[in-house]
Amino acid sequence: MRIGIPKSLYYYRYGHLWCAFFRALDCEVVLSPDTNKEFLTRGSKLSIDESCLSLKIYLGHVQWLLERCDRIFVPRIANFGWTEKGIKKICCPRFEALHDVVRNTFHADADRILGCQIDYIDVNKSLGEHTEERAFLALGKALGKSRRETVAAFRRAKAADAARQRERADQQEHILAGDGMKVLVAGHGYVVHDPYIGAPAHTMLEKLGVQAVYADRMDRAACLKAGGELSPTVPWEVNREIFGAVQLCRRRVDGIILMTAFPCGPDSMTNDMLVRLVKDVPVLTIILDNQSGSAGLETRLESFVDILRFRKAAAL
Structure with a gap:
């Protein structure tokens, strides 16, 4: 069959x-x-x-x-x-x-x-x-x-799935422990990794010399626990994991990219909460829709990375 x-x-x-x-x-x-x-x-x-x-x-x-x-x-x-x-x-x-x-x-x-x-x-x-x-x-x-x-x-x-999750979580930890500029890309996997809408951002970030850490590929249990600490009332399971990934990574990355598909209801609420709660690291919100093009996405990422570099240089 x-x-x-x-x-x-x-x-x-x-x-x-x-x-x-x-x-x-x-x-x-x-x-x-x-x-x-x-x-x-x-x-x-x-x-x-x-x-x-x-x-x-x-x-x-x-x-x-x-x-x-x-x-x-x-x-x-x-x-x-x-x-x-x-x-x-x-x-x-x-x-x-x-x-x-x-x-x-x-x-x-x-x-x-x-x-x-x-x-x-x-x-x-x-x-x-x-x-x-x-x-x-x-x-x-x-x-x-x-x-x-x-x-x-x-x-x-x-x-097999558990082994795959452990492998991916280890990959994210390896990136976090390494040198260079890093950003956390937080969003639903079907947005962030879809080859047509979200995945092109990965290539763009690589060209800019930035390493991407993916919230959906981190340890789920650890993210859920940390997400509850940041906001214990969020009911959406995956959004709680995103909250947790932000909480665990906010002091280990240079910036955070919140990526969502229009008009996602849960994301519209939780992303706004994250922007309000996270004040110690720059956050970029990207909303993708039918009309989104690669040129606009690339321009926004370039501007965001410039801000991160200026901020990092000022801290030296």
Whole structure:
């Protein structure tokens, strides 16, 4: 069976896990290509105006895969449980609705959309039945696999994903411990690392002689803990991690770049909070939309790096 995975949204967070899981179940995984203008154009035609840039891109990826796969994996992610202070850990509501959005957008192929539900909390505010492992067990059953096969595949995939996370976290620590000018690039992975919208900033920074440290590739547990210290009431799990990365890196980098896709609701609130809370290091906010071009991004990065250099020279 050919399982398609859109190379967008939470692919940049869980893609390694998903691919390893399906391959361990002897499924062929088909990834959509890197985002380009065509994907954005296709997705924009399929979306309502209020959709964020990343969701428009995602729908473009799904449309491309429909012509090339048996099933397309679109999970439903509702929440991750509760914090120690009783705050519900959630993600953007679009991720909870994503499976239904895709099925209704491509209603003629709705039966080909493969999903699972990750929801750690039931209606009675206790631990629910749809934790990640249970969700993948249901997914394996839907694919006709035995429980033993599915459990083995899930555990193997989790181990591979954990190793990948440790490797990436070590890479970020290595950069932080090194010499030279460094900036923390903080944002959702599907914005920061998307080849069409956010990733070009990496090349631009390299040309300017600046090393990028990525918030989404740091140790997640450490970031969540530090994020709670900076603001204990932020409910969005990934934004809490971003808060934590800022807290852990603010004295180890020369500047911070907050990168977001228009019009992201959670980011619009948390980025404003970060700008207000972080006063000891320069912060640049970059909002990417359908009309964003590389020239404007490059100009803003050049100006920001100039400010960092002037500031560093003045401190000597």
